[in-house]
Amino acid sequence: MKKTRSFFMIPYLAWILLFVLAPLILILYQSFTNSAGQFTLQNYVTYGTSWVYLKMSLNSFWYALLITIVTLLISYPTAYFLSKTKRQQLWLLLIILPTWINLLLKTYAFIGLFSQTGSVNQFLTFVGIGPKQLLFSDSSFLLVASYIEIPFMILPIYNAIVQLDPALVNASRDLGATNFQTFRKVIFPLTLSGVKAGVQAVFIPSLSLFMVTRLIGGNRVITLGTAIEEHFMTTMNWGMGSTIGVILIVMMFIIMFLTNDRKKKHREVMADEKETL
Amino acid sequence: MVKPIIELKNITKRYDDGFTALENIDLVIEPGKFYSLLGPSGSGKTTILRIIAGFTDATEGEVIFEGKKINDLPANQRKVNTVFQNYALFPHMDVFDNVAFGLTLKKRPEKEIRERVLNALKVVQLPGYANREISELSGGQQQRVAIARAIVNEPKVLLLDEPLSALDMKLRKDMQYELRELQQRLKITFIFVTHDQEEALAMSDEIFVMNDGKALQSGTPVDIYDEPINHFVANFIGESNILPGKMIKDFEVEFVGKKFECADAGMRSGEKVEVVLRPEDLDITTPEQGKLVVTVDTQLFRGDHFEIVGYDEDGNEWLIHSTNPVKDGKKIGLTFEPEDIHVMRFGEKEEDFDARLEQYEED
Numbered sequence: 236m237k238k239t240r241s242f243f244m245i246p247y248l249a250w251i252l253l254f255v256l257a258p259l260i261l262i263l264y265q266s267f268t269n270s271a272g273q274f275t276l277q278n279y280v281t282y283g284t285s286w287v288y289l290k291m292s293l294n295s296f297w298y299a300l301l302i303t304i305v306t307l308l309i310s311y312p313t314a315y316f317l318s319k320t321k322r323q324q325l326w327l328l329l330i331i332l333p334t335w336i337n338l339l340l341k342t343y344a345f346i347g348l349f350s351q352t353g354s355v356n357q358f359l360t361f362v363g364i365g366p367k368q369l370l371f372s373d374s375s376f377l378l379v380a381s382y383i384e385i386p387f388m389i390l391p392i393y394n395a396i397v398q399l400d401p402a403l404v405n406a407s408r409d410l411g412a413t414n415f416q417t418f419r420k421v422i423f424p425l426t427l428s429g430v431k432a433g434v435q436a437v438f439i440p441s442l443s444l445f446m447v448t449r450l451i452g453g454n455r456v457i458t459l460g461t462a463i464e465e466h467f468m469t470t471m472n473w474g475m476g477s478t479i480g481v482i483l484i485v486m487m488f489i490i491m492f493l494t495n496d497r498k499k500k501h502r503e504v505m506a507d508e509k510e511t512l
Numbered sequence: 513m514v515k516p517i518i519e520l521k522n523i524t525k526r527y528d529d530g531f532t533a534l535e536n537i538d539l540v541i542e543p544g545k546f547y548s549l550l551g552p553s554g555s556g557k558t559t560i561l562r563i564i565a566g567f568t569d570a571t572e573g574e575v576i577f578e579g580k581k582i583n584d585l586p587a588n589q590r591k592v593n594t595v596f597q598n599y600a601l602f603p604h605m606d607v608f609d610n611v612a613f614g615l616t617l618k619k620r621p622e623k624e625i626r627e628r629v630l631n632a633l634k635v636v637q638l639p640g641y642a643n644r645e646i647s648e649l650s651g652g653q654q655q656r657v658a659i660a661r662a663i664v665n666e667p668k669v670l671l672l673d674e675p676l677s678a679l680d681m682k683l684r685k686d687m688q689y690e691l692r693e694l695q696q697r698l699k700i701t702f703i704f705v706t707h708d709q710e711e712a713l714a715m716s717d718e719i720f721v722m723n724d725g726k727a728l729q730s731g732t733p734v735d736i737y738d739e740p741i742n743h744f745v746a747n748f749i750g751e752s753n754i755l756p757g758k759m760i761k762d763f764e765v766e767f768v769g770k771k772f773e774c775a776d777a778g779m780r781s782g783e784k785v786e787v788v789l790r791p792e793d794l795d796i797t798t799p800e801q802g803k804l805v806v807t808v809d810t811q812l813f814r815g816d817h818f819e820i821v822g823y824d825e826d827g828n829e830w831l832i833h834s835t836n837p838v839k840d841g842k843k844i845g846l847t848f849e850p851e852d853i854h855v856m857r858f859g860e861k862e863e864d865f866d867a868r869l870e871q872y873e874e875d
Contacts, residue, residue, distance in 0.1 A: 402600035405567050408587040409594045410614035410665065420613075424604045 259484075265477035278478035288462070292482065295458040298377070299441035303388075305381040306437050307430065310388035314429075315422075317389070318396045327393070334386045342450050345379045346370065349451070371453025379451045380444060387440075388433035395429025396422075431494040439487045459483050515579075517543040517668060517701055518564060523573035525559055525725075533559045534725045537573070541669070546695050546702045548712035551722030552748070557705045558597075560722075561671050564703065566590050578668075592669040593662035597677065599654045601646045607633070607657050608642040614665040632664035633657075635694065652683045659694070669701045676711065688715055709749045713737060721745050729862055741865050742856055746788045753794075753831055757787040757855070762872070765855055768804065768826055776855035778868040786856045791819070792833040793852035802845015806830050808838050 269275045282288045317326050333341065348355050349369040356366040369375050399422065407417040445460035454461070459479050466476030518541035525534040534556045541547060549557035562568040563575060566587030575583050582590060593614070601610050609616075611632055615625045633639055636656035646654065655675060662670055672691075676684045692715045695702045706712050712719050713733040720730045729741040740746035746754055757767030762777035767787045779785065799805045806822035813819075820832040822844065830846065838844055857865075 400598075400600065402596050402598060403602060405565075405587070406594070406596060406600040406602070407613070408567075409565055409592075410661070411588045411617045412613075413588055416617060421602060425602075 262477045262480045262484075265473050266481050268474050270472065270474065275474075278474045281475065282478055282482065288479070291457055291459055291462050292486075294456065295442050295460070296486075298380075298444075298456060298458060299438050301377055302380045302384060302441045303434055303438045305377060306384045306388040307433065309381070310385055310392055310433065311430070313385075314389050314392040314396055317393055327390075330386050330389055338383060339446060341383060342379065342447055345375075345382075345451060349375055370451060371455060373452070373456060376448060376452035376456050380441060380447050383447070384437040384441065387436040391432035391436065392426060392429040395426040395432075399425050435491060435494050438490055442486060443483055514542045516540045516576075517578060518703075519574075519576040520560070520563070521574040521576065523560070523563060523570045523575070525556070525563065525568070526571045532725055534563075534570075537725075537727050539720065539727070541701060541703065543668070543701050544699045545717040546692065546704065546715055548704045548706055548716040548719045549722060550706055550709060550712040550719050550749075552707055554724075555722040556725040557707075557720075557722050558673055559725075561594070561673050561703065561705050564669070565592055565594050565671055591667055592671055593665050593667040594671040594673065595655075595658045595662050595675045597673045597675065599658040599675075601654055601657055601661070603646050605646070606642070607638070607644050607646065607649070610646065610657055611642075611661045611664050613661060628664055629660075632660040635663065635698075636660045637690075651679055652687070655679065655687065659691075663694075663698060663700065667700065669703060670695075672702060672704045674705055674707070676706070677708070684711070691715060713749070721748065723748075727862075729865075739854060739869065740788060740856065741860060741862060742858075743786055746786075746854075746856065751791050751831060751833075753789045753791065753829075755787045755789075755828060757785050759783045759785050759855065763850075765853065768824060768828055770803070772803070772853060773850040774853040774855060775851045776853070777872040779855070779857060784858065786858070788854040788856060789848060789852060791831040792817075793848050794830070794832045794846045795848065796820075796832065796834050796836070796838060797845040797847050799843045799845045802847055804830075804846045805843055806832075806846060808840055808842050808844060811837060811840065813837075 266278055267274055267276070269277060313330075317323060317330075320326055347353055350356070351366055351368075353369070355369060360366055403421055403425065404417055407421045408414075412420065442458070443460035443463070444458060445464045448454065448456045448458055448461050459482065463476045463479050463483075466472045466479065518539070520537050520539035523534055523537040523539075524532070526532050537556075537560060539560070549560055551557045559568065563570050566582075566585065570583065574581050577585075577590070577592075602613065605613070608629055611629045612625050615628060620628075630639070630642065633641060636659050638653060638656050638660065641649070641653065641657075646657070649657065655678075658675070675691075676687050679687060688711060691702070691704075704712070704715065713736075716733055718730060719733055719736050721728045721736060723744055729736055729745050731739075736745065737749055740749060740752075743754055746752045755767045757765050759779045759781055760766050760771055761781045762779075763774055765772055765774045765776070765785065765787060774787075804824055806824045808820060808822045811818050811820040817833045817835055818837050820834055820838060822830045822832065824830060832846065860868075
């Protein structure tokens, strides 16, 4: 019995070994080697002392943060009203559907929409605002990146809201809370786990976005993802590329740690001494 | 008559799909009493509670609270509080914050909140539990917290939606006593929804029996037990032998082919009726002395009594409760007093039923 069970584990273990552990080890190894294949710490020193890389990291972080905030602001209300609609499955499908289409295709579609002769500019000309430079701007990058990430934010939040016991909402209103108070004190705190999962699912991939930065952002937005691509494909400095990769992975772990549900510390305060409410 | 605190006038609740959950419900709730809405699941009793609490709207009819129509008043402005079936305690708050929820919203001073919360916890016998997490509590303790969270707001009316149904038998019995005692101490009006007839009989000042969205009968537990209005109520409240019969004249009824003296009147002679005899009102005697003779088929020991099933010569089944066992297969006689017979007319409305009872009971 035990033997068969471990037998079925083989594909999984092999997968993990070949496609997760081995690449991780390789990246780590590469980051400590120079172009001649010798051990060195130079890559990390360069990263730590160069203003360029620091700016890039902050840039990545900043845009990932913006994308996350934008998607969250759109997704939470969407998920909330979705949970109240009648044809939930249909609406959900419509939200999931775009994720089945290749990322590059969607990005190219936006190029078509936003270009000088694209439909958006045609419309702007029609209403008399005239064609505008839409592509290769920070805002178009934000918009397209958010568009791509939104389903990954909506789904976990929607799941959390659906799992919320409606009796808790009634209980809150019964005790005198207005709709807004009910949201702030009951609905939002109890769906926070979904928000955290959504933030993880959006923020972490956003750190290393690179195709969108290039095609929509027109390389105005340089993120760590762009830098890695540059190092591996153009300058062939694999050591430096791997170093940035390691930095990204560390950043991801930090985000995972910050957004994970940690056990609430038990308050050991006596009832009579309780001050905070 | 005392001024009612809540009145439901001609309340009907219909859903979009055409299902009628409540039909022409009239209800008068007087302050300070313990009411039960009793009925099987799907009878509409919880819907009544939700309409009073403001969680759902009545399709037709008026909800009146202290003389004012409150149909359009949102739930958070109504002076009632609810104890929910599964307690609906906020899992992200500890016991103190749960109980303090209503008072915090009302922005009471912190000192007052602390005093009232700790006092409410004392009332429900959970002193020292203020800083526990909800997940650390047993079902019975959660139940008490839910009650404390409601009564701390000093509502005029407390609505309880099957609050004991998730508890085990022993705890449920204990909580019945405690709830009744609490109600009498606080003098708050309780409206208690239950499908457990024993619970309703034990705790209530007044019971509303419901089925299929209709209110069938209201009255004190004793009234409803002794004088059920129809077959459904007789069957639902306690156990009973219900037999077809015929009214011969006032105070005389015929069933199982024999004529018996009874305590009911006001019906046409020859009218077809149903007769109720409670199993505990049937006394076992020798076949010679019995008004009826039945052959014992099976008996079960129920702890405080024996539940005996027997058949008479016509094949009618009889349920008898006796403190002493009998022999299987033996013929026994059954006796009962005229008052033990309760006669029910078919399709009688509650007003007519009450009027008829009043008529001959005054004589």
